[in-house]
Amino acid sequence: MTIAIVTDSTSDLNAALCAQVGVTSVPLYVLFDGKMHKDGLEITPGDLFAGLKAGKKTPSTSQPSPAEFAAAYTEALKTADEVLSIHISGQMSGTVGSARLAAQEFGGKVTVLDSRSVTMGLGLRVLRAAELANQGLSVPQIVERLEALQKVADIRFTVDTLDFLRINGRIGGGQALLGSLLNIKPILVVKDGRVDSGGRVRGHKKAMSDIVDYVKKYAAQHGGARVAIMCTPGGEEFVKEVRAGLSGVSFEDMGDHQIGAVVATHAGPGTVGVTLEPLHA
16 A cells, blocks of 8 residues: 655645655645735745835735645545645644545545644654655554654744744733843743743843753653754754754754745744654654
8 A cells, every 4th residue: 555645835844855755745825915825835934024024014824725635635646545644733723624624535545634733843744654654554553653753742942033923912012022122032832732832041042052952851861863953034043053052962863944934924034943753753
């Protein structure tokens, strides 16, 4: 039985990597400057931040339609026996709901999994699924492994500006102003499928130290780790700092990844973080 893997653009797996591992990515949408843009195909975070700097209105995001997922499944099933479709947390987006509606048309050949994560938390789950499918595991076996991973995988990140959290209702205006004046950097995590607070520190250096220290503790606790580092535009130097801090730490390097326009809409420029998984599913 051959298994095709489908995901969505919030996995932040670029087109080249998706092609390399045989994954299909269905784009979400960014409504910006009066137009709907396909995430990763028609708009980048750089486009988004440049437009906002020029005075454009704050963007909004939307999920793919069931018809778009149905088209992806139809195409995948031309060469595969089954499809495993893995998506952004249902607590953050209606994407997984659209996928499940589409899956009903395929007589049990399509299984939809809520990753309960986002960006490279979802991305690493998708890459793991592709590996396990290539090893000959069945869809139920892969789902079992991924659900076990969900309980121990982790994301930890920080944002460079509080403005986008304020705009998207994550924090109040007074809290954002006070945080900016005091140079407070929130540490954010994904917990139970939602973005949650992991603490806060004062200043950029402490934020980077927090992320580095967390990776070290996680790797020690789990006997090693897979680590992906991700950022939005403006966070590239921060990625270098994280990598410098991890010098000498043994981990499986899953690379540096740009956070796409949909997630960047909520995180803002200069966001940097890490996604962590145990070495073995």
